[in-house]
Amino acid sequence: MFRPVKIATWNVNGIRARVGAVGDWLAQHRPDVLCMQETKVVDDDFPFEELTRLGYVVKVSGQAGYNGVAIAASLPVNDVSTGLYDDLVDAERRVISATVGGLRVVNVYVPNGKSVELPSFPEKLRWLERLRVTLDTREDPTKDLVLCGDFNVALEDRDVYDPVRLRGRLHFHPDEHRALGRVLDFGLVDAYRALHAEGGRFSWWDYRGGDFRNNRGLRIDYAFVTRSVAARLSRAEIDVEPRRLPKPSDHTPVLLELS
DNA sequence: ATGGTCGAACCTCGA
Numbered sequence: 172m173f174r175p176v177k178i179a180t181w182n183v184n185g186i187r188a189r190v191g192a193v194g195d196w197l198a199q200h201r202p203d204v205l206c207m208q209e210t211k212v213v214d215d216d217f218p219f220e221e222l223t224r225l226g227y228v229v230k231v232s233g234q235a236g237y238n239g240v241a242i243a244a245s246l247p248v249n250d251v252s253t254g255l256y257d258d259l260v261d262a263e264r265r266v267i268s269a270t271v272g273g274l275r276v277v278n279v280y281v282p283n284g285k286s287v288e289l290p291s292f293p294e295k296l297r298w299l300e301r302l303r304v305t306l307d308t309r310e311d312p313t314k315d316l317v318l319c320g321d322f323n324v325a326l327e328d329r330d331v332y333d334p335v336r337l338r339g340r341l342h343f344h345p346d347e348h349r350a351l352g353r354v355l356d357f358g359l360v361d362a363y364r365a366l367h368a369e370g371g372r373f374s375w376w377d378y379r380g381g382d383f384r385n386n387r388g389l390r391i392d393y394a395f396v397t398r399s400v401a402a403r404l405s406r407a408e409i410d411v412e413p414r415r416l417p418k419p420s421d422h423t424p425v426l427l428e429l430s
Numbered sequence: 431a432t433g434g435t436c437g438a439a440c441c442t443c444g445a
Contacts, residue, residue, distance in 0.1 A: 184445085185437045209445085211438060236438050237445085283445060323445095377445090379434030421436070421445080 173246055174272040175203035176429045180319035180394055181413075182280070182375070182422035186210040186241070189420055190218045192413055197225050200410075202426060203245050204271050206278035208321045210239035217241065230269055238264045240280055240320070246272040255298075256305040265298075266305075274400070275310060279320035284341050292341070295323070299350035303357060312358030312397050319394040321375075321422065324351045326361070329370030330390035342389055359395035362427050363407040374409050375422045383414060392425050403429040 179202040183189040186207065197205060210217065210233045217231045226245050232253045233239030242248070250270045254261030261267075268277045279302065284295035310316055324347040328334035337343040355361070363372075373388025382388065396404065406428035414423040 188437060209437090237443085285444080377434080378436050380431095381434090418436090 172272060174315075175244075175246055175274050177202040177426065178204045178206075178274070178276070178317055178319070178394065178429070179424050179426040180206040180208075180278070180321075180392055181424040182208040182321040182392060182420060184209050184211075184420040184422065186212055186239075187216070187218060188418065190221045192416055192419070194221050194225060196410075196413055196424065197222065197227065197243070200426065201245070204274070204276055205243040205424075206276065206319050207241045207243070208239075208278070208280035209237070210241050211235075211237055212239060230267060232261060232264050232267045234264045238280055240264060240267045240278050242267055242269050242271070242276060242278055244269070244271045252309075255301045256308045257301060266302075268309075273315060275314060275316040277306070277310065277316065277318045279318065279322070281320065281322045281324070283323050284347075287339070287341055287344055292344075292346075296346055296350045299347075299354055303354050306354070306357045310357075313399070314397065315400050316359075316397045317362075317394055317400060317427070318354070318359060318396075319392075319425070321392050322351060323391055324348070325389040325391050326351060329368075330373075332371070332373070332387040332389070342391060355395060358397055360398070360401045362394045362396045362401065362404055363390075363409065363425060365401060365404060366407045372409055374425055376414065378421050392422055394425055394427050396427070400429065405430045
């Protein structure tokens, strides 16, 4: 059986606005799997054709206006599921999982949290704990698995443009670090970090204030892999090029290669 | 400089 060797994740910030850029990127890089977040479209209106004509099967879980996740794969897709263990319908359309050529793929769009002062912040922390329970309940850390997506948390000082200024604020709060750490304790390794030690490599930059031009960004998009996958990891990149295009997503893709 | 800019959908919300 063919198994995936190139796996990518990209918060596209509206698939209908981005389908041209996504199609171009798929044609150029030919990943076996692309996980997308913030598709912002109901399933009936998803632009399937633009991706199927490139040879991809696309599984979607979306809603109108916000959130929404999708998995595009060029290999056979099985066992598609949605949601967390206690919300399999996935009212907010934040989780889609599938098995692609023997690799379990869990694609998540973690709640933003809005502000550390608001009730949405502890809800974000609880969501991450529920993700951990979902992994414990439904997945196996001794098997090939990648958990990828937009986690809305920058883990370390080297993952943010100004750790002193940002510490304790949304995306870089110790409670978020503990909550995402609990997810990693399932038995996962940050694939990009396993191969790259340097800071200043980000996956998201605010549209405002010239943040991209000045590289004021955060690394909040990750591919976390189980030990068996980490052992095969040959390459992990953040591809900044799509962020330079006209009308970009505010996030850029993260791409893994396995041997 | 607590501003600024996007996408989606209906003019404001979520990020």
